[in-house]
Amino acid sequence: MKAIVITEFGGPEVLKYTEIEKPALGPKQVLIRVIATAVNFADIKARYGKYHGTGQPPFVPGLDAAGTVEAVGEGVKRLKAGDRVIAFPKNGSYAEYIVADENLTFAIPDSIDFETAAACPTVSFTSYKLLADVARLQHGETVLIHAAAGGIGTTAIQLAKVLGAKRVIGTIGNESKKAAALEAGADYVICYETEDFAAKVNELTDGRGADVILDSISGWVAEKSLECLAYYGRLVNFGNAAGGMVGQVKTTDLHSRCRSVMGFSLGTTRDRRPYLLQDTADQVLPYLADGRLQMKIGSRFSIEDAAKAHELVESRQSTGKILLTL
Template sequence: MKAVVVTEFGGPEVLKYMETEKPLINSKQVLIRVVATSVNFADIKSRHGNYHGAGQPPFIPGLDAAGIIEAAGSEVQYVKAGDRVIAFPKNGSYSEYVVADENLTFVLPDNVDFDTAAACPTVSFTSYKLLADVARLEPGETVLIHAAAGGIGTTAIQLAKILGAGRVIGTVGSERKIPAAREAGADHVICYETEDFAEKVNELTAGQGADVILDSISGWVAEKSLECLAMYGRLVNFGNAAGGMVGQFKTTDLHSSCRSVLGFSLGTTRNNRPHFLRDTANQVLGFLADGRLNMKIGKRFSLEDAASAHQWVESRQSIGKVLLKVSDVK
């Protein structure tokens, strides 16, 4: 089969489109013919050797895939050959075939197409877990979402509204990205290159601050977020797009105000508590099926052009999800 392989740590040029062995399944796994997969920022980090849990080269990158089950192991009970599914594969998704455990494979509603499905798993599962389970969003609360024009940002904006947020504020790093966050449903969008986002959030909330803040950037953005986190507020960190910079907090910033700083990793959850994702899948796929959640797809590339897709995502110009098309199945 054809696959894209990280041959060594480095820039996009280390991604090689080549012939590899078709994977084998065990009794509790399924073999999926991939129709499309998505590019996530974690793929960039793994290519550089900076993603937790990433293997040593050579390896196939990619976290999620949409496709059709071609074969199922003898102990698989809830999915079967021919099912249209999304999955979190065992060993990368930039390939024509992937293997996934049954408990990380989810059947698609009939009216959800493969492009939508491929854009969905990582960003929608992460967004739902952050809001519903980690931050425990309450109806009417104000949510602040950093990097609001990206794949998770545009998805989290919608899910915050679906889950009852009273107001959703987004931040972006470029004024060019403001329309994408507004289109996703943000009530206010702040460009932190031209405005003090904490000051603006406090102004918009009459000095109360945001009840929930989703932070995938870390560094100074995480630290400054405490300046606009409400009493009893929850700051949830789920990434470090700022690179080597880390956010630092004092215990005095938290206890008397009853505020919390929380963390979440979808990768850790997939590896250690995969059963946590079954209810998440049911909720997210239901929202996709009834039209309340729309996946924002920015660009599509062929599998062979994965290096170009990585260049686009790494340029920070991408808006919404970037897909790799693997086959022409509709």
């Protein structure tokens, strides 16, 4: 089968479109013919060898995919050949065929097209877990979402509204991305490269601050976020797009205001507690089916052009989800 293989750690040029063996199907696993797969920022980090759990080259990158079940292994009960599914595969998704555990494969309604399905798994599952399960978003609260124009950002904005947020504020690093965040439903968008986002959030909330802050950047952005985190507020870190920068938290900023700082990783959850994701799928997929959640697809590339897709994501000029189609 054809696949994209990372031949060595490095830039987009290390992504090679080549022929590899079709993955073997094991017990309680499903073989899926891939229709489309998404490019996630974790794929960029994996290409550089900086994503947790990344093996040594050569390997196939990619976290999630949408397609049809070709065959099922011994002991599979929920799925059958021909089912339309999304999945988190065992060994990368930039390929014609993938194998995934049954408990990490989820049937999708016929009303959800394959491109929408391919765009959704990582960003929608992550966004829902962050807001509903980790931050425990309450009706009427204010949510601040950093990197609001990206795949998770545009998805989390929508889900925050669905889950009852009164006000959603987004931050962006480039003014050109403001339209994408506003289109997703943000009430206000702040460019943190040109404005003091903490001061602006406090101004917009009459000094109260944000009840929930979702931070995928870390570094100084995480530190600055504590300046606009409300009493009883929850700051959830789920990435470090800032690279080597590490944010520092003072314990004195927490207890007196009853504030919390938490972390979440969908990758860790897939590996250690995959059973938690069925409930997430049961919540998220109906939102996609009835239109309350819409995936913002920024660009599409054929799988042969995976390097071009990575270049776009790495340029920080992309908005929404970037797809690879087969």
